[in-house]
Amino acid sequence: MSWTWFHRLASPPHIYRLAQRLTPWFAWPAGALILAALYGGLVLAPPDYQQGDGFRIIYMHAPSAWMSLMVYTTMAVAAAVALIWRMKVAHAVAASCAPIGASFTIAALVTGSLWGEPMWGTWWEWDPRLTSELILLFLYLGYMGLRGAIEDPQRADRTSAVLAVVGIVNVPIIHYSVTWWNSLHQAPSVMRLGKPTLSTPMLVPLLMMMLGFTLFFVAVLLVRLRGEILVRERSASWIREVLST
């Protein structure tokens, strides 16, 4: 059947070795991109005409916010694949995603708050994007809480996968409702925490940082994935081989 290549590709030993081999190919470019983007963002980019040097927080805030959503989406897609085709490797991917995504969601919230204080004069503003980010953090915490609370590992995988899929259906609805709610109550004097209009020397480091973070995510995911595969694997022969290296 035409599925055999797919199953061989998705077989745990194959994925384990592939993850091991691929990690440096993502880790080093990620490191180089992040360093270059740091230099570009902190030194080369000119200050914003309105926010001065304060706008440089965007190089940390926006990529973190991007990560929080991108990782959640990855997790939900992996969970759906795992549920539909009963693929253990996909469960391992979903399990690896959650702590990474949650940590970057926290970073996005903290940097958003640090950005808000000089711009709005308050540490927390019920800005629609920050509020959505906070709800996203709750979704991550719920996912990890559910996974941690179920003792049987297989059931934990499958139950939390259902939650991840339910969550991703809700993310756009939550974001829409929060934006709608905010538009009702917005005081006109408050400046939106938004991207200032970015000139090219400002934009390039931002895109580099986002790409760097994305590659970094893949690298960390590959490392975590190996651990999660080992936990789920029963066949001893290749584990013995892998552990001896």
Add this chain to the structure above:
Amino acid sequence: MPREGLEVENLHLWRGEHHVLRGVGFALPRGGCLHVTGPNGAGKTSLLRAACGLLYPESGRLLWDGRDVHEDLPTFHSVLMYIGHEAPLKADLSARENLRYWIGTRRRIGRDTLGAALQRVGATAWSERPARTLSAGQRRRVALAALSLLLVPLWLLDEPTTNLDAEGQQLVGTLIEEHLARGGLVLAATHHELPLPRSRVQRLELTHE
């Protein structure tokens, strides 16, 4: 050429870190009865639950009339009846009500049919009492009534004779024999003897290792 009945091939099942079923296999033809025995924790209940498609095995196949049951579970479920070691009765409902709501989700039943089934298991006297007041043996009898009401081919019974008096055990034997005679299949897990002639029963012994 598809064979009729239930076939289990090389079933491996894990519960967490425990390798509970290690390559279990058997074939149960129409009119056949398989008695699964073994000490506590040997995986009798797990085997039964895997055989009705509730547990998804790590490897191995489960065939009904030659077709993999996991390809179409609802159809497979509509030919089987599983009774666990506790009858699923609500304390606040009477035996009759329990039976109506339980079997009614699968088969249309009239009052008379229900009454006849209750009489068959000797429940007429207490069929209107809330299940809360019933003894373990009486609850088991309600489960037997459910079994006799639902004329599906495959019965999966977990400890069918527990808590029953001698007469109740004999009733289990009679019900099974009638079922086998009309071409039904029975898979029963118990460490007691089944109240049936030995010649009618295949045995499958599960061990710890």
Add this chain to the structure above:
Amino acid sequence: MSDTRTAAPDAASVLEAARLVLERDLTLALRRRGQLVQPLAFFVIVTTLFPLAISPELARLREVAAGVLWVAALLASLLALEFLFRDDAYDGTLEQYALSGQPLTGLMFAKTAAHWLLTGLPLALMAPLAALSLGAPPDAVPGIVASVAVGTIALSLIGSIGAALTLGLRRSGVLLALLTLPLSLPVLIFGARASELAIHGEPYVAPLELLAALAVLGITLAPLASAAAVRISLE
């Protein structure tokens, strides 16, 4: 003697099965009224706490009435969720549902419908009383009843997913709240807005329609998710 090669010839249809599931849950609830009254009592108590905590001035209370009403309704419906599947999971009823050969999605829908009839609908009928005590004008009553009634449909459906996901757990209360509340946020926003507009005598159709859209989306998707979660809990 009947043929044993196929399922029973007089097999029940999904609708008949779902109707029986619904009837059964309603019968059970009526025999156990205490459990039925608890969420309602909770709702009333929470809404009476606010005047004591804020001020007895009706003008001030009116400003927060819609929010108070909805947070209390959300928590009250959450309170009732723990009982939704728990007893059925313990005594093996869910197992029988999963093995009935009927689509489990349909039976889950029936159970959720029963849950709404037993908590959402009474809450919608109680809500005007609470709103009046918080200074809402009598004209606001239809809007409040409509928004709470429609909103609790969505809440029951979202809640059924949470309840099904936490089935295998010994202590599920806090986790159930952590899973359900973020997902319920849109319902809270649209519901509170509809009630607020009703209290201020303004047209509230737009948020009510959004609530209805959420309820419809929930009706189509939530039973699928809770059926999947229930099956997994039986593994």
Add this chain to the structure above:
Amino acid sequence: MREFLDMGGYAAFVWPSYAVTLAVVVLNIVWARSSLARSRAAARRRLAAAGADA
């Protein structure tokens, strides 16, 4: 250099946000490696237990 560190008066906001985010980056590396190490140790223990059985 002084001027750079001052960030046009926004130093108190810019540097902590860089510190927090980069700390999250570094912690992710540490956590990922330690989680892999833990899983490897657990797998080794399981293999040893299985070996003792046989």
